[in-house]
C-alpha cells in the first residue's frame with residue numbers, strides 16, 4: 001500500500017492493487033495514519049461515549065472500568081482503517097466522523113446544528129441513540145459501524161498487563177494456560193515460499209484451500225494430476241495458535257473479522273487461512289437433506305445427487321473428517337437448548353438431535369475451537385485432504401492471493417497472484433494451467449471472476465446466506481457461552497414450515513467477550529458495561545438460522561474487492577420473527593429468567609416467577625412481532641456463504657453447468673459453496689466437500705477425456 005498526501009494534508013492511502021486486504025491484522029503503532037487530528041478527536045469522543053469510564057457498584061462493588069480510549073480502542077480502530085478496511089470503507093468512515101462533529105451536517109441530518117464533541121455526556125448518549133434508531137438507513141449503519149468496533153475491541157484488546165482489564169469482572173478466564181497442546185495444530189506440509197517473482201506451470205491451479213478447494217486438490221493430486229494450489233491466508237505454524245479472540249480473529253478471518261454487507265446489516269464471518277472455513281468452524285457435521293438434493297436434481301438438473309455415487313461422496317467426506325458423536329458433550333450453552341426441547345415434548349431424533357462433529361480426542365479441553373485447534377483434534381482439511389494432496393505431490397503456496405485469471409478468448413490460461421512473505425514483502429506469482437478451479441468461497445469466488453472479466457450471466461447474483469440472529473436466555477446459573485464444544489444440539493423441527501421448503505433451525509454459538517459485546521444492543525455506555533459484567537456469563541448465545549427464499553448479490557468495488565448486499569424479503573422477515581419466538585420458547589422452557597434479542601431497540605422480557613406465564617411469553621412474542629427487521633434494526637450474521645455462482649442445467653438461470661464448469665469459459669471450474677442452486681438448509685461444510693468430490697470427477701474427465 002503506497003502513501004500519498006491529500007490536499008488537506010492528511011495522509012491518504014493510495015488505491016492499492018485490486019486484491020483484498022492481504023493478510024488481515026491491525027494494531028496501533030503501524031506506520032500508516034489515516035485520520036486528521038480533528039477526525040481523531042471525534043473518534044476518541046465517540047469511543048468514550050459508547051464505552052465510558054465508569055465506577056460500577058454491585059456486584060462488582062467499587063470497581064472502576066476504563067474508558068475506551070484508556071484502552072487505546074480509538075487507536076486500534078484507526079489501525080483497522082489503515083490496514084484492513086477498503087478504500088471505500090475508510091473514506092466513508094472518515095466522512096462519518098467529520099459529519100458527527102459538523103454543525104451543518106447535523107443540521108441537515110437531524111435538524112440541530114450541534115457538534116458531537118461539544119455535547120454533554122448525556123447529550124452524546126442521546127445523540128447516539130437517535131442515530132441508532134434513525135429513520136435514515138445511513139445514520140443507523142453509521143451508528144452500527146462505531147458501536148460494533150468499540151464493543152468488540154473494548155472487550156478484546158489487551159490492557160497494559162497484556163490481559164483485557166474487563167475479563168476478570170466478566171468471569172472470563174481469557175488465555176488460560178491450558179495444558180500444552182499435544183497434537184499438531186496445523187498443517188505441517190511443505191509449501192513454496194517465493195522470495196522473488198515466480199512463474200509456475202501445472203495442469204490445474206486450485207484457488208483456495210477451504211472445504212471445496214482442499215477436496216478438489218486432493219482428489220486430482222491422487223489421480224496423478226499436476227496441481228498447484230494457492231491460498232490467500234496463512235498456514236499457521238504448529239504451536240503458533242494462541243487462545244486469544246482478537247489475535248486469532250485477525251489472523252484467520254477474512255478482513256480480520258471486519259467483513260459485512262455494504263450497509264452493515266449482516267456481519268459476515270469468513271475464513272482466510274489454510275483449510276478455509278474448516279479450520280475455524282464449529283465442527284457441526286450435517287448431511288445434505290434429502291429434500292434439498294431432490295430439489296437440486298429435479299428443479300436444477302444436477303443429475304446424480306439422489307443416487308449412490310453422491311451418497312458415497314458424502315460418506316467418504318464423513319469418514320475422512322472422522323465425524324462421530326462421541327465428542328458431542330453438551331456444554332451449558334447447548335444443554336439449555338436440549339432441556340428446553342425436552343420440556344416442550346419435542347421428539348428427540350426428529351425435532352431435535354445431537355450434532356455429530358469432526359472432533360477426535362477433543363475431550364472439551366479448551367474454549368477456542370473457532371480459532372483453529374491447538375490440540376489437532378478438529379479434523380479440519382489441513383489434517384486430511386490437504387495432507388493427502390501434499391503427499392500426492394500437489395504444490396502449495398500460502399499467503400498467495402489470486403488477483404485475476406488470465407484467458408485467451410474464452411479459454412482460461414493462467415492465474416496472476418501475489419505472494420506475501422512472512423516478512424511483509426510481496427512478489428508476483430504467475431501460474432499457467434490447463435484448468436483452473438475457483439474455490440475461494442461464495443463471496444471471494446464471484447469477486448475473482450468479476451475482476452477477471454467473467455461476467456457470465458448470474459455470477460454473483462444469488463448469494464445465499466442463511467441469515468442468522470441470536471436470542472439470549474439469561475439463567476440463574478453460569479452458562480459461560482464461550483466455553484466448551486461450540487455446537488452439539490440442533491433443533492430441526494421448523495425446517496420445512498408447512499411444506500414450503502423454507503424455515504429455520506436453531507443451534508448454539510460460542511461467544512467470546514468481543515463477539516458478544518459487539519452483538520449486544522447498546523442503550524447507553526453504563527448499561528452496556530453493567531450488562532456484560534453482570535449477565536454475560538449467565539447468558540446463552542442461541543442462534544436461529546434461516547433457509548429464507550431470498551438471495552443477495554456479490555459485486556466488486558473499484559479496488560476489485562467484494563461488495564455484498566443482502567436484504568430479508570417479506571417472507572424472510574416473517575421466518576425470522578417466528579424463529580426468534582420459537583428460540584425464546586425453548587429457552588423459556590429451559591428455565592431462562594429473561595429473554596433478549598439483538599434488535600437495536602432490544603426486546604427484553606423477564607419472567608417474574610420460576611416458570612414463564614402465558615402472558616409473559618406472549619409479551620415476548622408480541623414485542624418481537626412489533627419490531628422492525630429493516631437494515632440495522634437487528635443484528636444479523638452469516639458464516640454460511642453459498643449460491644453466488646449457482647449450478648444448473650439451464651444456462652439462463654445458472655452460470656455454472658452441472659459438471660461444475662463456468663459457462664462461456666473453457667477450462668474454468670467452480671468448486672466451493674458458490675455452486676449451490678439454493679440454500680442447503682444445513683451447516684454447509686459436508687455438502688460443499690461432497691459436491692467438490694463430484695466436481696473433481698468432472699475436472700478429471702475434462703483433462704483426460706478418454707481415461
Ligand SMILES: Cc1cc2nc3c(=O)[nH]c(=O)nc-3n(C[C@H](O)[C@H](O)[C@H](O)COP(=O)(O)OP(=O)(O)OC[C@H]3O[C@@H](n4cnc5c(N)ncnc54)[C@H](O)[C@@H]3O)c2cc1C
Pocket residue numbers: 207208209210211212213230231232233269270271272273274275276277278280281282283284285286370400401402403439440441442444445448487639640641671672673674682683684685686688
Ligand atoms: C465461524 C464459522 C463457523 C462455521 N461453522 C460451521 C459448522 O460448524 N459446520 C459447517 O458445516 N459449516 C460451518 N461453517 C461454514 C463452513 O465452514 C463454510 O461453509 C465452508 O468452509 C465454505 O467452504 P468453501 O470451500 O466455499 O470456502 P472456504 O472454506 O471459506 O474456503 C475458501 C478459501 O479460499 C481462500 N481464498 C479466497 N479468495 C482467494 C483468492 N483470491 N486467492 C487465494 N485464496 C483465496 C480463502 O482464504 C479460504 O481459505 C462455519 C463458518 C465459519 C466462518
